[in-house]
Amino acid sequence: MTSTPFSHMQAALDMALDSPHPTNKIAATLFGTNKEREDFSISHHNHWPAPIQEKIGTEIKIGNSSGTIHAETACILNSPYSVEGASLCITDPFCPNCAKNIAEAGIKNIYLDEEGFDKDFFIRRGENFDRMSMQICERAGINVYALDMEENKTRTILEVPKNYKPIEDSPVSAEPIESINEAILYDIIEAATQNNKRRKFAVAMAKNKNGNDFALIARSHAVVGYSMHKPEEALDLLTPRGKYSFIQEPVNRLMMYMSRKGFTLYPDYLYCSQVPTAREQVNLVGAGIKRITVGDTQKCRDPRGLDAMAQLKSAKILNYS
Ligand SMILES: [Zn+2]
Structure with a gap:
């Protein structure tokens, strides 16, 4: 089967079902081409890292932070290949922290499940997405699309000019x-x-x-x-x-x-x-x-x-x- 953003999104949607989170079951698939020009993809759902789950538990915050790793950040942290120029399918609109991570990791395309925009979670948190996450993508030069899985249709949310280069005044x-x-x-x-x-x-x-x-x-x-x-x-x-x-x-x-x-x-x-x-x-x-x-x-x-x-x-x- 040839892989498309739709097949990668399907992998994320399947993965999300296994998320340990009781209410917000979110998953992501990171995909791209490695140095040997082979296609790769990895999927993760949001989760508590094993040591936190086993030794502290899922009910307690770590300082002021939830103990979970978000799906899209988990994909970036655990990728076996360089993620520069890669793409991400995410089942839900992403938070500003993940937007920053995606930008710093050099990811160039994000695909969101159209249905994610109808969920309760997004309705409550949508403002962060519109006012921060999308702004971060625009500045970093990341294309954002929504996929309608039933109709097999792609909606463009943000497309950056081909030759756009983001400012980087303090690179690593x-x-x-x-x-x-x-x-x-x-x-x-x-x-x-x-x-x-x-x-x-x-x-x-x-x-x-x-x-x-x-x-x-x-x-x-x-x-x-x-x-x-x-x-x-x-x-x-x-x-x-x-x-x-x-x-x-x-x-x-x-x-x-x-x-x-x-x-x-x-x-x-x-x-x-x-x-x-x-x-x-x-x-x-x-x-x-x-x-x-x-x-x-x-x-x-x-x-x-x-x-x-x-x-x-x-x-x-x-x-x-
Ligand atoms: Zn996030």
Whole structure:
């Protein structure tokens, strides 16, 4: 069978039935072509990462964040191939946090099930989709379509001009390094601390598909497509809209960048200058990461980030050094 967005959507719709979430059963299929020019696709539903489900449970929040990983973010975090230029089918309109992840991961097309727009969940949360998620896609240059599965019809919600290139005024930096060891990591952290002054940043050591080692550095910044060079605009971007913001946190940025480019993290070489937000910590668990080194363990941009750290630490899910 030839694969089309419709067949990938069907895979997501089938997968959604198995979601452990009692009310919002959502799934996504990520599909594209790998370096060997072979087609690939992976599907995930929203879920609690096993360590959270087993050791903390599904009733308790992690800090102020739900303990679940959203379907579309799960696909990106767990893709065996670089996701740059890939496409996503999602059973439901996506939240602003996933929009940011999709943008940073370099995904170019999103297909939504037309029926997702009729669900209760969307009717309650639609404003976030229209005012943030879609705006993020427009800036990042992501096409968005709705699929009518019964009629086999595609509706265009957003199509970006072919040659559109989003602004990126603080890209993740990737520097080749000779070897992986703590001394090199500390040198890089030292230099990044000087360069970033008070800004939150994260460092990872990772290997690309060809086996070459890199040091990756990201600072917190507005999601790709938004510039922070104009002070009045930067202030607007820094102001949260309810529970969401246009800022992408550095640990999240590194994780999305690694998926984007097909990098693999060296598990003991992830650093954040302060405590990651609760959402970042849940995403780390969802990506199978077990350890992070934190610069200032008293400081966090998220008022409940320290609580999340205490929870994940005492449940022995994440190790903080
Ligand atoms: Zn989401």
